Amino acid sequence: MSRLMVDARSVRKSFGSNEVLKGITLSVEQGQVLVLLGPSGSGKSTFLRCINHLETINGGRIYVDGDLMGYRQAGDVLHEMKPSAIAAQRRHIGMVFQRFNLFPHLTALENVIEAPIGVNGESSAQAKKRGMALLERVGLGDKFDHYPSQLSGGQQQRVAIARALAMEPKLMLFDEPTSALDPELVGDVLDVMRDLAKEGMTMIVVTHEMGFAREVADTVVFMDKGVVVEAGSPAQVLDNPQHERTKAFINSVL
Amino acid sequence: MAASPAAQVNDDDVVAKPLRHPWRWVSGVLVIGILGLFVYSLWSSPSINHQIIAQYLFNPQILNGAVLTVVITIIAMLIATILAVVLAVMKLSPNPLLKLVASAFIGFFRGTPLLLQIVFWGYLGIIYPTLTIGIPFTSVVFVHGATSAIIPSLAAGIIALSLNEAAYSAEIVRAGILSVDGGQMEAAASLGMRGGYTLRRIILPQAMRVIIPPMGNEFISMLKNTALLEVVAVLELYTQSTMISAQNLAQVELLVVAGFWYLVMTTVLSIPQRQLEKKYGKGFNVTTARSRMFGFGKKQVSA
Numbered sequence: 001m002s003r004l005m006v007d008a009r010s011v012r013k014s015f016g017s018n019e020v021l022k023g024i025t026l027s028v029e030q031g032q033v034l035v036l037l038g039p040s041g042s043g044k045s046t047f048l049r050c051i052n053h054l055e056t057i058n059g060g061r062i063y064v065d066g067d068l069m070g071y072r073q074a075g076d077v078l079h080e081m082k083p084s085a086i087a088a089q090r091r092h093i094g095m096v097f098q099r100f101n102l103f104p105h106l107t108a109l110e111n112v113i114e115a116p117i118g119v120n121g122e123s124s125a126q127a128k129k130r131g132m133a134l135l136e137r138v139g140l141g142d143k144f145d146h147y148p149s150q151l152s153g154g155q156q157q158r159v160a161i162a163r164a165l166a167m168e169p170k171l172m173l174f175d176e177p178t179s180a181l182d183p184e185l186v187g188d189v190l191d192v193m194r195d196l197a198k199e200g201m202t203m204i205v206v207t208h209e210m211g212f213a214r215e216v217a218d219t220v221v222f223m224d225k226g227v228v229v230e231a232g233s234p235a236q237v238l239d240n241p242q243h244e245r246t247k248a249f250i251n252s253v254l
Numbered sequence: 255m256a257a258s259p260a261a262q263v264n265d266d267d268v269v270a271k272p273l274r275h276p277w278r279w280v281s282g283v284l285v286i287g288i289l290g291l292f293v294y295s296l297w298s299s300p301s302i303n304h305q306i307i308a309q310y311l312f313n314p315q316i317l318n319g320a321v322l323t324v325v326i327t328i329i330a331m332l333i334a335t336i337l338a339v340v341l342a343v344m345k346l347s348p349n350p351l352l353k354l355v356a357s358a359f360i361g362f363f364r365g366t367p368l369l370l371q372i373v374f375w376g377y378l379g380i381i382y383p384t385l386t387i388g389i390p391f392t393s394v395v396f397v398h399g400a401t402s403a404i405i406p407s408l409a410a411g412i413i414a415l416s417l418n419e420a421a422y423s424a425e426i427v428r429a430g431i432l433s434v435d436g437g438q439m440e441a442a443a444s445l446g447m448r449g450g451y452t453l454r455r456i457i458l459p460q461a462m463r464v465i466i467p468p469m470g471n472e473f474i475s476m477l478k479n480t481a482l483l484e485v486v487a488v489l490e491l492y493t494q495s496t497m498i499s500a501q502n503l504a505q506v507e508l509l510v511v512a513g514f515w516y517l518v519m520t521t522v523l524s525i526p527q528r529q530l531e532k533k534y535g536k537g538f539n540v541t542t543a544r545s546r547m548f549g550f551g552k553k554q555v556s557a
Contacts, residue, residue, distance in 0.1 A: 054440055084448055091446030101441035104537045105459045115445035118455060147537035160441075167445060 002029040005065055005171050005202040006051060012059030013046055020046050022226040023060065028219070030170075031200045035213040037237075038223035039249055044206045045098075047223070048173050051204065052093045053086055064093060065170055091119060094164030098176040100156040102148040108135060108159045109144040112166045120167070127166075134162040138192050154185030158192055165196075172196065174205040210253060214238055222246045306507040310498060311514065319494030320515045326412055326490060327477045327523075333416035334476075335469070338423030343453070345428055356424070363421035369482055371418055375410040376486035411483040419476055426468045430461030462534040470527035474520050481516075491515055 006028040013021035020043045028034045036044040049055045051062055053070040062069045070086055072079045081089075102111050112134055113127040122130075135141050138158035140151075148156050157177055164172060174193065178186040190212050197203055197216045207213065213220055213234055220237040222230045222245075230237055230246045241247045263269055296302065310316055344356035363371070379401040388395035397404060405413070434457050442452040481492035489497075495512040499505045 052444055054443060087443070087446045087448045090444055093444070095441075095444035097437060097441065099437055101435075101437035103438065103441070103456055103460075105463075105534070106537065114455065115447060118451060119446045149537055163445070 002031070003065070004028070004063070005030045005032075006034075006204065007063040008047075008051070008060065009062075010060040011047065011050060011057055011062060013043075013050060013055060013057050020226050021050070021057075024223070024226075024228055025060075026221055026228060026231065028171075028202060028204060030202050032218040033197045033203045033205065033216050034219045034221060035217040035234075036204065036206045036221050036223060037208070037213065037249065038229075041225075042223045043226040044223045045175050048095075048175050048204060048206055051171075051173060052090050052095055054095075064089070087119075091115075091167055092170050094167060094169035094172040096157070096160050096164055096172070096174045096177045098179050100148070100153070100160045100180070102156050102160055102163070104148050107145050107147055108140060108151065108162075111148070111159055112163045115163070116166050131162070131166060134165055135159070137165075137195075138162045139188065152185060153181045154188045157181065157189045161189075161192055161196075170202060172201055172203045174203065174207065176206050176208070178207065178209060208253060210238065210250075222249065224249070301506065302510075303504060303507055306502070306504045307510050310495075310504075310508060310511045313498070313511075315494050315498060316491065316511060316515065319489060319491035320519065322488070323477065323480050323490040323492075324519060324523075326408075326415070326480050326483070326488070327473070330412050330415040330419060330480075331473055331476055333412070334419035334423050334472075337416065337420035338427045339458075341420060341424035342427035342431060345424065346431060360421045360424055363418050368414070368418050368479060369485065372411060372414040372482055373485055375405070375414040376407055378405060378410060407483075407486040408488050411480075411486055411488045415476060415479060415483075419472060423469065423472055426465055426472070427461070430463075430465035431457055433464045434460045459534065462530075463538060466527060466530050466534060470524065473523060473527070477520055477523065478516060 004027050006026075008024055008026050010023040010025050011021055012019065012023055024043070024047055026034070036048070038044045046055060050057050051064065051069065056070065067089060069089060070081055072081055072085075102108075103114065106114060109128065109131050112131040113122075113124070116122040116127040116130070117124055132141060132144060135144050138161055140155055140158055140162070143151060143155060143159075148159070151159065161177075177193070178189050181189065186209070190209060193203070193205070193212070194216055205212075205217075215234075217234050219231060220234050221228055222237055222241070222243075224245050230241060230243050237246065238250060241250055297304075341356045341359060344352040345360075347353060382401050385397070385399065385401040385404050386395055387397040438456055438460065439452060442456045447456070480488075480490050483490055484493040484496060487493065491512050495508040499508040
């Protein structure tokens with residue numbers, strides 16, 4: 001039995017009176033890739049952001065590698081964690097954003113090594129060596145001294161992936177990583193993600209790339225209006241959906 | 255086609271006589287003429303003695319005053335900038351009390367005349383004849399003595415300028431912080447960076463790009479505002495020049511001398527601003543639309 005990397009139990013989240021997550025329960029085993037599908041406003045991005053506590057939750061529990069995220073449970077009492085403790089939890093969870101969010105005042109390599117040096121206290125020489133290797137791995141070794149504004153969207157997103165990997169995370173969260181890219185740049189980013197999955201990285205990916213979901217995902221989860229409508233293997237959910245809403249969505253995307 | 259010599263003119267080549275702009279010449283000559291007459295009238299005025307100007311331009315008293323002006327400006331600006339960052343962060347903090355205190359500070363120091371504040375700090379010794387700095391409700395005392403001895407007029411002047419400037423700079427820093435995209439905070443948080451580290455390494459360096467140009471303005475304002483310290487008898491440039499003119503009665507000449515040095519200093523001090531703008535502008539390209547609209551930025555190399 002493989003260990004659970006993510007274990008989300010009846011997660012609820014509201015923005016004011018608007019409940020965007022109405023009890024999400026799902027889990028990801030170590031080394032597995034879960035793809036979250038759903039129309040915009042279905043809550044999939046919000047759920048992803050709850051996993052590393054970028055959003056607080058109003059109900060339920062999220063465990064990452066056995067650790068309760070954002071809170072400390074003492075008996076029946078739940079305590080909010082200190083920001084430093086939350087920061088420590090996030091170090092093990094990489095996140096890639098739709099809008100890349102690279103640090104524009106730093107070069108590609110500086111983006112990658114900032115957190116390893118500043119957060120983990122790694123030596124500059126060691127961080128640079130690993131940083132260069134990571135940039136090579138995403139195919140951008142020759143762009144190490146470029147600023148984000150000098151890179152294409154696809155290149156920026158690959159630097160963002162390298163930046164997240166530099167913290168040696170045990171879980172990677174991808175929030176629509178290719179949605180802001182020109183169509184011809186999507187492939188390079190998906191290739192990097194595919195390789196990552198092959199190497200055994202545990203990943204949760206919010207995406208509209210059906211081909212990627214079919215090929216790489218171990219589990220596909222379809223969400224709508226804050227609930228999980230359907231979950232299963234890509235073949236089950238994509239090719240033989242049971243629910244009307246799933247069918248309608250997949251037909252609209254294909 | 256492209257290599258064809260210029261002599262061969264095709265029908266579709268644009269070979270036109272440039273439009274004449276006679277009014278540009280007329281208006282240019284007119285403006286220069288008026289300006290020249292004005293300068294000449296000043297220069298040839300019998301009430302301005304050029305020898306006195308030349309005599310006092312490098313007078314040691316004047317030069318000492320100029321040096322003190324620069325020193326006061328730099329110290330006050332340093333204190334003000336640090337305070338401004340603290341005030342800006344307080345104003346952006348979720349703590350309502352900190353917010354209130356910062357807003358009140360900014361409101362108070364922006365809402366009263368700088369001259370009034372300088373005189374107030376200069377007269378502090380009248381309000382509090384003795385000053386004790388220690389831990390309240392204990393017998394621990396760090397400093398105790400006459401207020402005028404602990405805070406001489408120079409310190410009073412620097413305090414007044416710093417606090418006033420901090421109030422203005424705080425809003426500039428806050429605008430700079432707000433100009434940084436919210437995604438930067440999230441990216442930093444997702445990498446396990448904490449608040450203070452994110453502010454120092456990610457947010458402020460980006461905010462600097464927005465902060466520096468108006469802060470350069472503030473720096474120049476500060477340099478000129480030091481002249482107000484004359485009212486508390488700080489021996490900076492303006493005070494020195496008025497002290498000399500009180501004796502030789504050459505008021506206008508010494509104003510010209512002081513004005514010359516203020517111009518020199520403001521010009522020289524604008525150089526580091528350009529350097530700083532270059533440093534913090536790294537990674538940010540001037541958008542081509544803006545450079546096209548105003549005609550600056552890198553020249554487009556035509557193919």
